[in-house]
Amino acid sequence: MAKRIDADNLNIYYGKFLAVSDCSFTIAPRSVTAFIGPSGCGKSTVLRTLNRLHEVIAGAYVEGKVLLDGDNIYDNRVDPVDVRRTIGMVFQRPNPFPTMSIYDNVAAGLKLNSGRMKRSELDGVVERSLRGANLWEEVKDRLKRPGAGLSGGQQQRLCIARAIAVEPQVLLMDEPCSALDPISTLAIEDLIQTLKETYTIVIVTHNMQQAARVSERTAFFNLSGLGKPGQLVEMDDTEKIFSNPTDPRTEGYISGRFG
């Protein structure tokens, strides 16, 4: 069920501004890939092109291809809505729907997309997703309570449950722990280790220790200067990136000389 991603010569624009230039990489199925780099280098932008979410910003567009198991998600015949059903996303700040209960938050993707579903079936999906997000034990007695009433870490796991409830092939995470305390962060990182057995995971993080802890592959993005487009400097096995990177800029960044 997990799929492989190939990005091929991506140029990402916001209007006339070229935000990321000439970016190519491959992400293996059932693996965790971390995107690291200084602020503004385009790592979140690249992540958002993987599910065509950057398009919701007026004037944003992409040149190049993103292949999902060989199918170009930027093909003219492809509906971005279908892409997003296949590739789920978790955001920087936990964003459960404020008008919905915990149960409805998890069921939101299914309820809004496929319309009618048997109650028992939906119950099963909700429980499975909450278990998958390691939240079931904490909320099983208060599924009808508002999702926004949970703690930040629980909300973020609720958002992960919501994302995996629609059974995506790929899970994108945009700095999922940056708004959380160390204990909640640990809970999410443990969860990532379990999730990677089922999903292809791409995680953007500012925290290099986190990248080293959770990922098998790491991509380092950088800006060559202010106002210049971001670019992929190198991508390699995480161990190699953090011990013996090929590019001197990567070494400069991970050893704390800039960024």
Next chain:
Amino acid sequence: MSAVAPAVLSTSHVARKAKNQLATVLVTLAFGIALIPLVWLLWTVVSKGWHAITRNGWFTKPVGTRTYRDPGGGAWHAILGTLEQVALCSLIAVPISVMVGIYLVEYGRGPLARAATFMVDILSGVPSIVAALFIYAVFVTTFHGQRGGWLVSLALVLLMIPVIVRTTEEMLKLVPNELREASYALGVPKWKTVTRITVPTALTGIITGVVLGIARVAGETAPILILVGYTDNVNGNLFSNGYQASLPGMINAQVANIGANRSFTGQPIHNYALDRMWGAALTLIIIVMALNLIARLIGRHTKFMY
């Protein structure tokens, strides 16, 4: 050394405290001053109108043929007229305004949206009498129609639209973009994101906007005077050619009915028209407040789940 430092600290401390106190007093005073006219108005209307509306038949009888010297009579004809006119107006204006608001925030880009925003701005500055004259010019002068309650509703639509569009826009803008993106990321199409995520999140505010719009038009007098006139009798047909009563119309008619306060023999006369005028004013306030209350109850029911 250690004796100097606390002294310096304490003087600045005192000065800051004094400034803080002064600011607090000024703000509280301003609040009190702003409250005076409101309380005064409410007190005047309630104290003078209470007697009239608690009288038997106020909510069931019209004024009928009573003059200022005759006691009794009610506001039923006026309440019916106002409720009908405002209901027809809301029926037309609320869906249009809410949808325009949604369009402007969720979809509006480019010249059409700019034109719509501009028009709403212009419309919100149009005096009610101009809106009334416009409707008169179109339906009576140009198409030779008859005056009627439904024309009042149309004029009120013009006044209601900008109020509701504005609040709907403001409320939708308050919905965090992260919620829309979270919905898109689940593969929910845009129209469903708008109807099932964005609008429900902003619903309480949108309902408040609708009530504000109703409150804005319920007391309008110019459209009534120009487009339907006033009668002391019950006319429940918005589309009839005759006059139709309304609460602002009744207030106006009762004021116009005030005669001499002494008879020609020098006896003081109790002016019953004045009682009915205050009663009508109080009734109008009660109706608007009741709508407000109902809207709040609906709003509470659909509130954010915090």
